[in-house]
Amino acid sequence: YRIGEHGALSFAVTGEVNQNKEDADVVPGSHITLNWGARRNLFGDWLQFGVNGYGTWQVTDDSGDDVARTTKDQVHGVGFQVGVPRVGLGLKYVREFSAQDRFEGDMVSVFFAVPLELALDWAIGS
Numbered sequence: 001y002r003i004g005e006h007g008a009l010s011f012a013v014t015g016e017v018n019q020n021k022e023d024a025d026v027v028p029g030s031h032i033t034l035n036w037g038a039r040r041n042l043f044g045d046w047l048q049f050g051v052n053g054y055g056t057w058q059v060t061d062d063s064g065d066d067v068a069r070t071t072k073d074q075v076h077g078v079g080f081q082v083g084v085p086r087v088g089l090g091l092k093y094v095r096e097f098s099a100q101d102r103f104e105g106d107m108v109s110v111f112f113a114v115p116l117e118l119a120l121d122w123a124i125g126s
Contacts, residue, residue: 006045009036010036010039011035012036013034014035015031024066025066026063028062029058029059030060034055037052041085048085049082050082052080052092053079054076055075055076058072058073072100073099074098075103075104076098077097078094079093079094080092088114089111090113093106093109094106
């Protein structure tokens, strides 16, 4: 959802259905993840700042003869993103918390993307 000319809110739900683990009789349970974010572009789209996060919940039990316990896992994360939209550069940091039956930690991502407008202009020869 766009906020004015230079901002946006986003929400996405994804599902994960797992298959057998290699070398073990375990099928991890399915998960659902809610991703959210809000961002704002500043200074003529030369700076972008945003907050983002997610929650992931296991919604079905693990199955198989090698399942050690029946706890459903979950983890949540919240962080921020800064970038330069005009050139497609960005940095994202997320801190995970409230993990159950899984790892918890920090995530740092550096990314580069070609802005869609520039890619389309190049593709049509403008």
